[in-house]
Amino acid sequence: MVQDSIQTLQAQGYKATRPRKLVLEVLEESEKPISPYDIQGILRTRGKQINHVTIYRTLDLLCRLNLAHKMMSGGGFLKCSLNAAEGCHRFMVCQDCGAIQEFANKELCREENQLARDLGFHTEHHLSEFYGLCSGCYEK
Amino acid sequence: MVQDSIQTLQAQGYKATRPRKLVLEVLEESEKPISPYDIQGILRTRGKQINHVTIYRTLDLLCRLNLAHKMMSGGGFLKCSLNAAEGCHRFMVCQDCGAIQEFANKELCREENQLARDLGFHTEHHLSEFYGLCSGCYEK
DNA sequence: AGACAATTGCAACAATGTTGCATTTATCTT
DNA sequence: AAGATAAATGCAACATTGTTGCAATTGTCT
Known part of the structure; x- marks a missing residue:
């Protein structure tokens, strides 16, 4: 699944970077929406240090590509489990x-x-x- | 229209206070979602000083009662123009x-x-x- | 008019989000 | 496989947005 998203990224000319893969992994595992800082926290407990600015930019990108969404309730982010069915x-x-x-x-x-x-x-x-x-x- | 919302408030046991009326007025006038601080700014230009904490609390209440909504895009708040049609x-x-x-x-x-x-x-x-x-x- | 509970304002704080710029990294080319 | 290059990251500093507890105020009911 993360792999699919990575491919979508690359297909659109975006790079498959380490931070992007890590953020996607965390989103993938969570069934509840999580905030940018939550993501950073989870990664830190795994010894992966990612700057919060990068996480913000990654989430922006994923949302632009319809690979993730920001929820109204709470404002957390969630990875789409279904690949954009007709948007x-x-x-x-x-x-x-x-x-x-x-x-x-x-x-x-x-x-x-x-x-x-x-x-x-x-x-x-x-x-x-x-x-x-x-x-x-x-x-x- | 503001009057309708006020009545809904009172019907549920909430008070029709000055800040609540003012916030409702501003929401009513705007056809685009606006943020809590936008609302405060607009009111200030009219010489109405309302604490931002109060505005937050008012918006929370209006959302709970389905009289306003927080939009996904941008995160601003918008007054519902239609009275909750079946939620x-x-x-x-x-x-x-x-x-x-x-x-x-x-x-x-x-x-x-x-x-x-x-x-x-x-x-x-x-x-x-x-x-x-x-x-x-x-x-x- | 007075009482009472709800609501507000204040102050201080906490969390979240943004910008410009130097450094690093993924990908493409040879 | 090494180098070139455009994209992406990290950093630092900052700006905005949102929260809490508590004393003072206000709307509503009697």
């Missing part, structure tokens, strides 16, 4: 345990874009966040 | 001029929630942001 990403955020799951649906995506089109808006990509309870937390 | 808010963000337009669609909203349900997720409310070009900017 449409949906995240379900459990308000109890904080777990996040991504899903895609092309049909829905087309409908949404069409609706926007009807209002004169030309959509390039879109993001959705659903807030509620995951199955586990709903049981209680 | 579903859609914003179209023009990547050229920055204009934002909100729209709602109950049918789509139901479909989305159903899809999430199929995955075991119980949605309480959700937010979408569409990025692209508004009709004006698309012409060019």
